[in-house]
Amino acid sequence: MTDGTNPPSSPQPEPAHGSGGYGFPPGPPAQSGYGYPSGDGGYGYPQSGQQPNPYQQDAQGQAWQQDAGQPWQPAPGPAQPGFTRLAGPEIAGASEQPDWEAMADRSEAARRKKKRWTLIGGVTAVALLAGGGTFFLLAGDGEGPDGGNAQPSQSASPEPEDSKSPAAYTATVAGDDTLLRDSYGSMGIRLGPDLKLGPLGKRFQVVGRGNGNSWAQSAEPVVDVTKSFTITARAYSSATKGSRIVMSQGDGESFSFELGVNEVNGKQAWIFRVQTGDKGAAATTRTVTAEGVPLFKKATLLMATYDAEKKNIALYVDGKKAGETEVPPIWQAPGPLQLGRSKHHNIWTGPWQGALHNIKVYNAAFSAEQAAAYKEGKLGPAPKPTHAWLLT
Known part of the structure; x- marks a missing residue:
């Protein structure tokens, strides 16, 4: 089932200068905007001869450090051992x-x-x-x-060698409890103030409060929308209404894609939406929805695919295809991967309320058989993700 329009979203107010809104530090904003280090790279990406981006992790899973005088520097801290519970305030609603x-x-x-x-x-x-x-x-x-x-069992898909033993797995890079560690690549995801890391048995999840600070983002784009891809996450929504975005990509005028919850025909439904035009208009979006599926406080496996050869998108809920539709080429919006929000007409919308974990990106479009196998833990050793965070 498809829906080519954008249901009403929940715009978030722009923060006042120096207020620290949307999770950026109080004080004068950095010259490059969005709180990234100053430079000529756009979106805070480092250029030749400059310091590396603070969102990026190195090949050994360490957080990049910056010299004094730079706009951002992670707070020092001890290396994260095993699955020791991370320091920080208790998470509101974590017991649910x-x-x-x-x-x-x-x-x-x-x-x-x-x-x-x-x-x-x-x-x-x-x-x-x-x-x-x-x-x-x-x-x-x-x-x-x-x-x-x-x-799904814990063997729902192959994991890197260092995560097979619970004692070896860490959700964040060493010394920085706010930078999610990429288990397959080197793209850390920086947590906003109200998307908190919390325990999930012996592993971890992130929990959002549904406000303007319930987000996280990478330093650079993660998904190449000009090629086939699959994105997947396990989600638990505790919101009863409104737009709630699990993940999206882009921080300019509009998103390239978004996966999450929107109201469809007056009720909440899981959606996968892509933008095919550079103006962010509703007329140039293509949407697949999963209507009539219980989603409130229900642990759900979401998977969305784009097949660049067949020019179609598909949405799977708990391993079952909810629908698919043909699409023109997806517009490659500038900016990084987002958790817990999406950009609509230059306004952040869809703050996440609930829990997320086991987030993965693949550079191939899964078939219906592969989606079902993934749900049952029978996908096998291939394909492997290109990026993964908060594995279980």
Whole structure:
């Protein structure tokens, strides 16, 4: 099912100078805007001979450091050990978040049970001789898990070597608890003030409060929208109305793509929308929606794809295709990947309220079979993500 219009969004007020709004530090703004270090790189990207961007992590997962006098410098701190809980204030509403790891354990146990029943057979007759009589035990139908409601196991997709052991995994770069570590690349994601890192069993998630500071962003664009791609995340929305964006890309006049929640026909629905024109007009957007799917306080696996060869986009919810539609080439908006917000007509909209984790980017468009396999933890070792954050 498609929807070619932009439902009403929730614009966020622009912050006053020096107020620290949208998560930028108080005081005079940097000359290059958006709080990035000054320079000629646009969007805060470093140029030759200048200091590296503070959002970027190096090949060893360390945060870049800057000399004194630069506009931004991460606060010093100890290297993050194992899965030690990170310092910081308690997260509002964290107690309402799902225990993803426990759900995964239950799903794995149910999957093993179903496999045993499959080996035994739909109906297994066991002859028991007792007092000359013959009795039968029947393995009835319906004893297996509900596959539609089962959550993905922790082996939902291949992970890097350093994340197979819970003790080895860290969600942020060493010494900087506000920069999410890229497990497959080197693109850290800087957390805004109200998108907080919190525990998720032995791993981590981020939790947004649904206000103008509930966002995060990378230093540079992550997805090449001129080529095929797949983006996926596990989301838990605690908002009952309005636009709520899981991720988007672009910080100029408009987004290139956005994945999240919008109101469609008066009700909230999961959406995947792309922009095909450089003016950000509703007439040049293409949208796939998943209407009638429960999403309030429900752990949901979202996946969106763009096939550059077939020129179409598709949306999958918990491994099932919600819809697809043909699209013209996607407009390559300037600016980085965003978590928890999207740009509409030069205004930030869709602040995220709820939890996010297991965010991945692939440079190929998944098929319906691959999307289903990913949900069931049977995707196999390929394809591999190009970037990944907050793995489980």
